[in-house]
Amino acid sequence: MSEKKASKKTWAGKPAKKLEPDRRIPKKVDISGAAKSNYELTRWILIIVMSLLFAVLLYPGLLSKPKQYKLGDIAERDIKATHEFLIEDTALTEKNRLKAVREAPPVYDFDPSGSNALGRLRDAFEEGRRSLRSAPGEEAASHGPSATTEAGRTSPALPSFSKERFSEILGLQVQEEVFEVLKKTGFPAEVENLVIRLLSPILHKGVVRNKRELPSQMPRGIILHNILTDIEITVTETERILDLDQAKRLIVEEWKKTSQPVLPPDLKKVGLVLALSLLEPNVTFNKRETELRKEAARKAVKPVYFKVRKGEMIVREGEPIRQEHLLKLAEEYRYLRKDKFLGHIPAMAILIGFLLFSFYLVTGPTRSQVPSKKRDLIFQALILTIFFLLAISANFIAAEVARGFPFLTPRALIFAIPIATGPMLVSLFQGMRVAAGFSVLLSVLTALVLGGKVEFFVYFLVGGLIAAHGMKECRERGEFIKTGLKVGLANMVLALSIETLHGFFYTVEPLVACVTAFLGGILVAVITTGSVPLVEMAFGYTTDIKLLELASLDQPLLRELMVQAPGTYHHSVIVSQMVEASAKAVGANPLLAKVAAYYHDIGKMKKPLYFIENQVNGQNKHEKLAPSMSSLILISHVKDGVELAKKYKLGQPIIDIIQQHHGTSLITYFYEKAKEQAGQRSDKAVQVKEEDFRYPGPKPQTKEAGLVMLADAVQAASKTLVDPTPARIQGLVQKIINRIFSDGQLDECELTLKDLHLIAKSFNKTLSGIFHQRIEYPEPVIRAPGGKRAANGNIDQPPAGDSRSQRTEDKKKNGESLRRLGLS
Known part of the structure; x- marks a missing residue:
């Protein structure tokens, strides 16, 4: 513990000597045991439910009892084979057996x-x-x-x-x-x-009694069994x-x-x-042995089978049921028996369950990441289920459509299934790492639907990975079309390869397959474009595209902020400039940090005059309030900001940053004032609690939230600089970051000591650019009595409680200075 405190006290804008530059600040993310258990429970429930659901959908025969047909009945509907199977041709098998019996040579005993x-x-x-x-x-x-x-x-x-x-x-x-x-x-x-x-x-x-007994046997001969030596010979010539x-x-x-x-x-x-x-x-017919030989020959004939392929039409609607139909239906119904299903479904559910568990194990949050939320699990499960059902439906539709168009094959139509949309959406909302694992998972399930063919697994996996990679840095909706075109081109190459493997290179099938494969890529782009707004509304995700829309200063909420709290608006714009530059330096999302900075203080719109940057008439409303009440008003702007963000649907990442941008920091001015007032009272029983003057938190959980906290405090403090020279700006930045770091506000985010050094360097550059044209006036700056603390609790800002005579005198002096500069 002492080493941790020492390391905090030694930071002054550069990494401490005792710590490695890239060592992360201790930041075990504080989530309650109940929340973690709830997350794990949700994950296991989804694994079990999806495993059983997918296993049942892979064997749909369990859901309905097949109709039993008799010879001569009329088929009520088209019946297709749900799997590939062999069926015995009983007529041909019996014909072969009879032939084998006829050709079995009779046995004669020979003495x-x-x-x-x-x-x-x-x-x-x-x-x-x-x-x-x-x-x-x-x-x-x-x-x-x-x-x-x-x-x-x-x-x-x-x-x-x-x-x-x-x-x-x-x-x-x-x-x-x-x-x-x-x-x-x-x-x-x-x-x-x-x-x-x-x-x-x-x-x-x-010697035989009559040779007329032998002619019918001669083509295949007879077997002479020597009863003395037990040797058998086949005789085909009558002369002997x-x-x-x-x-x-x-x-x-x-x-x-x-x-x-x-x-x-x-x-x-x-x-x-x-x-x-x-x-x-002495050559006598052995009837018993001959019958045994014929029966053995009959049994030796193997049944004749013919193959019924998956999706092949067994009987069409309105067609009379013939014997061959009954044979095929019997085999189909035997496969669909419930006792067989009750064996297949648990086995398949176990395989899919382990597949899902492996996916969650690989794509789950790392130690350096904020834990995933139930929302993420539900989104993944929903997308997986939708596209699994899409694969099943498309498989049946492809077979039906191909029947009506001779130039189409079911395989060619399968190439048009937009499975890559799933990984594309997951990459857009949850990142490339999760999308890669999701693409593997979805490709395996789709291949199972399509008969377990490895070529389809490769086809959909490659398309999914290309789609996911295209969304890695998506800033405009045009990226959807570009990525869809890339997926379509890759699909064409893969489809051509698959058709070549099946021996259709010099036919029209490869051309049709390439066209449908390219259309599949276009469908991926179209479906993604239409789905993104729905997902954003349903799950509260915020994409870079939405962030760009929110970054427009013409947004109603920002325009309202500019009208009701112009000082806060100006402050937010400067903070956004600071965090955008520093986010690039530390590997955070610059766009998210910039937009969150625009909206981080929107809660001040409800009580704008209680914040000094919005006070224009010189009145400080906090002078008539108790320190505890003033602190409650300041704390409430975080809660009000969260409510406004939810009302205007700014997205969960921005809501989180609004909630975390003060962390659990102390409102120092009012805390000290409350302690001072308590010390002057005769009633010593009233104690001032520090937690009553701290923001409720939570502390920043991400780099972007930590950047907004640091920039907010530094920019507010920079307003108090009398002579904002680069050296003074650097000293101020180091002091503010040191104070926030020492207070433990950055313990739960991903900022390292090296990051803090880069942030300080970026803040110095930005603030120096803002203040380098400032004119230094000769008049002394009037500060709040008792130190460099503003009346509203913002550090190093002048208080709003100056006397009216002082403000009048300052106004006259400022007017004279402006006249001397020729500005009035």
Whole structure:
């Protein structure tokens, strides 16, 4: 604390040695905890509300229940796809599946060894021989020739082994004469081998009952499943597979070629008969496996889909509902189901919420700035919502308009959406830094509306940044048109690039897109021009354009000030000259400082004669008032000024400067006078409180407010200089700035010690220019008794309480001086 006081006392128009030149004065902005909490609460409410609102607007199907149509119904309205989706072509898919089933090759079981028939043959012959071996010798002799056994003995057949038993084992009806021949010969192995030799090559080729079962299958072949090896092969040629007739002919041919000298003709003929009788198909159709293969082929066919693009017409109004419409509507309604929406909306709301939070985090006030107000948050939210709704509406309108004009495309019409108006307005009223973040935010949301395409994000982002930059130093309404033209030209280049990316460079589409893009820039200028006055009235913002209008000395309020309080008017004009020059030096807004200086004392119009600069008849009304009453009258001019500023809609920045231009400074003259009167009274119980003689504040919060405070005090004090030489002016400026600085009035604004040095230098230059032609009169200047304090509390101004005789004498002396100068 002592270091702070010491630094204040050592300032004398240049930076103190112990402090760096650019170090800021301690100035923690004093806003109540309740106000800060209210601001934070407003911000979070806006984030939540806008996140939910934008998420719902991105999925509008939740807001209405779609009408359910049936086949043959008439569409009541045009129905478009709200998103891009794939839909199954069930007719084509089913056609492909049927084709796959038809083309699935049938499965046939193939037994190349003929194990079934040949196995029965072996069993029948073996049992016949075994029965002969078990029979008595005499009985066997009576039945015919003996059969040679493995031991070299002959055994007659058992009477129990009959033709029926032999036929049962073979699985076919054996002729009586064939059985008798075999029985008499003892079922010779030679006959068995002959039958096997005749059948085996035929069975290896494959035998089917009738080849007429195969021709319909031949184009795609059949699958032969070898039941022995479990190997499958596909056969497409009929020559390989034999039917029964072919197989029998081959057996007969092979039998004729066979030479068996040991076999008598009757046994050889029996072998042929048995071979032909045992011949049976060994390629059999496997129905169960074939059906399984067909079902697998059906399932293997992938569904056929066709794409429905976002915005594509599903069905037109008055058109009968067909099957294809029902398929598309079913998919559209499935996407719009509430349970799906209730999953999408919270997810999208979270994404948008984090996006909004990031925007507020990046564009919020820094430590060196006055905190943003709820008004700023509401303005940002309103502009964001308006242009988000504009993007949604324009997206649907573009699709409708493009239907009626073949040379237009929805994308070309989207280029004309004046999204850049949003960042342009935000830059005009809240600055380039906030507008840059706002442009990114709005471009992301617009791209989401338009299908999340990155080219549209870049298009609207670039246009928004150019528009925001154009409003950085806007002093006339013509800047709107200039900026709109710049946006339009940039839009043309971007639109041409986007059309080229989509492959439309050598068509008419790029030309149409360039025209609509340029019109979009013109719309930005037109909408901004019409919106600025509305925003100024609705939100109380003050642009440089409005400041220029207020700076005109023909303004009704200034003309009234000039008539009712001419001294105050003259004082305000000089203060405006001082702050305008110094504002340029310290990086403040010269125009705002100048206009605020014009109006900072308009509250004096209600009681002009109570301020010395307006007293023309020599009467000082404060002589008959108590010091406390006089201080209340002086303090009231701030309140009255704020009321007049609101009545004439001067704008919040000027209202704030009017309210802050005295800060909490002390009305020294009346405070000292009150203390003096209290000390002369016998009643010591009455105490004079310093806070009763201080302005209510607040202290200056901005550079412009601090400049007006300093210039107001310096200009008022400069009127008391007897000989306003440059040295005396410099000493006065340093003294006044030191006093205000030491009183802590600049603790909450952005002025640094280096700034104060530059301000003092600027004030010296301006005042020296004003006073350098002043004629110094030889007569002594009569000052107020008791020091250099004016009766109205303005520092170092002569009081209004001079005696009438003194004023008469001064008038005579001044008249003589004027006559000597030839001026009267």
